[in-house]
Amino acid sequence: MAESLPDTLPVSPADPVLSVRNIETYYGPIMAIRGVSLDVPKGGIVTVLGANGAGKTTILKTISGVMDPQKGSVRFEGAEIQGRDPDWVARRGIAHVPEGREVFPFLTVRENLLMGAFARSDRGAVAGDLEMVYGYFPILQERSEQQAGYLSGGQQQMLVIGRALMARPRLMLLDEPSLGLSPILVKEIFGIVRRLNEEQGVTMLLVEQNANMALQAADYGYVLELGRIVMDDECSRLLESDDIKEFYLGVKKDAVRGKKRWRRKKTWR
Amino acid sequence: MELIQVLVAGIAQGCVYGLIALGFVLIYKATEQVNFAQGDIMMLGMFAAFTLIAIAGLPWWLGALAGIAITGVFGFCLDAFVLRRIIGQPQFAVIILTIAVGFVFRSAAGGVWGADPVSFDTPYGGLVVTLDENETGRTVIDAADLTIILGTLVLVGALYAFFRFTRIGVAMQASSQNQLAAYYMGIPVKYVISLIWGISAAVSCIAGILLAPKIATFDPDVGFLAITAFAAAVIGGFGSLPGAVLGGLIIGITEQLAQAYLPGEYARSIAPISGFVILLAVLLIRPDGLFAQIQRKKV
């Protein structure tokens, strides 16, 4: 059934929280993002898959305002936000969980979490949310008075997700939460990502190399290569796609040879 | 001279160095920039207090408070309107700029207030506390020394509480430790850094005002004191606030001991450079300074 559909489906979520249109982002003269468009519907989990250097992080940085796109637009809840400062974007309701667990190493776990709520005006609700985060990540409560720099990698990943949650964001950008974690921990983190989406209603844009986990957690997926979207579909269908199976899930089958393919080699130009 | 007198004078001198060193370290931690105009900002603060107290005739405490506030605002604006313009330039450019700014301040102060030494009255200036009195003489401690020590204790305590327990204070720490992550929290990092410059300038001004009755008079070159304070900051690890104060104390006490107990001509030549002798020794033994934070800092 998947074969009868066109390569790229036109995305038509009723009311996307985030819509990115034709952005082009450069590092100096190097064009890292070459005209990317994507939509994130309210309450959904959308994933962007891509190998090292595909431009996943750059897309998130362009959304959160760390980098400015040379062309194109980023709309959040209907308003254009491209070119704004990242602190402004954060106060607007987008929480960026960067890759590499960027904790505040000399602050305690608790202080890290409270910094997540820095921009909130409803200060009274912060204490309750701290309990909510401890509920999802009990280890953080145990370590609440310890300096964040002394946590393990997995604990730091939990901390940065919990910290972003403290902002009560309407959109969370997650950059490779599975990076460098053991398979069990990856499962746990993705389980919590799903629960946060279902129980707290947080809309997520999740960027991953771990296609298997990401496709299971997300509803809709984009495949990014060398700064371009080469494919996008419902995650259930991407999981069945032969190209995804071969190049991202590591499944090889003879049967897939000879069929019409969107590319032959891993590197697509 | 009694050892206790020497020690108290040394601690007081060290507190002044320590406060100026704090100013260096605050800015360094937040921006990884070294502000070589730190001493000249202190000098401007002292002249602001001089203008308000000695020329405008305000009571000492009011003139001092206003001078501290003005210097703080000045430091904030210096970052927001001058330093901000060269953000992203190499470290070197920032260093040159702060050195140039220091020159400008010094010559501007010379133009406005003249090069002759000035002073302002301090309510406790010239007072002493007598510890011991007998036929051979009196053991006294300068009230100015005690005020410096007391003032430093209060200020360091207040800064500690501010950075530890207030939301904006913790946000300042966060911005220093991981600037990008601070942006992601919605912390207005640029404003926070300007605030840190303001605090740093205000602390320098307090150091200068506490110092004023000790040195009796000052001129636009008084800011060169900051070179010794810089050594104190390096001894303390240049990234540690307690380290900065302790580095200052080590230098201050050594200077006073050298001054009091070395034979005549050595005392005069060695005492002023004793801080740098210690600096060399510390750098040879512990290149990171005595109180360097071991963990690598990100961003």
Ligand SMILES: Nc1ncnc2c1ncn2[C@@H]1O[C@H](COP(=O)(O)OP(=O)(O)OP(=O)(O)O)[C@@H](O)[C@H]1O
């Ligand atoms: N600071 C930089 N300066 C110059 N080029 C950069 C910089 N950061 C990234 N790039 C380039 O931009 C492209 C996209 O990088 P990006 O970090 O977005 O990839 P990514 O998909 O997140 O990769 P990874 O999975 O390794 O995190 C890469 O080709 C990379 O070499």
Ligand SMILES: [Mg+2]
């Ligand atoms: Mg990346």
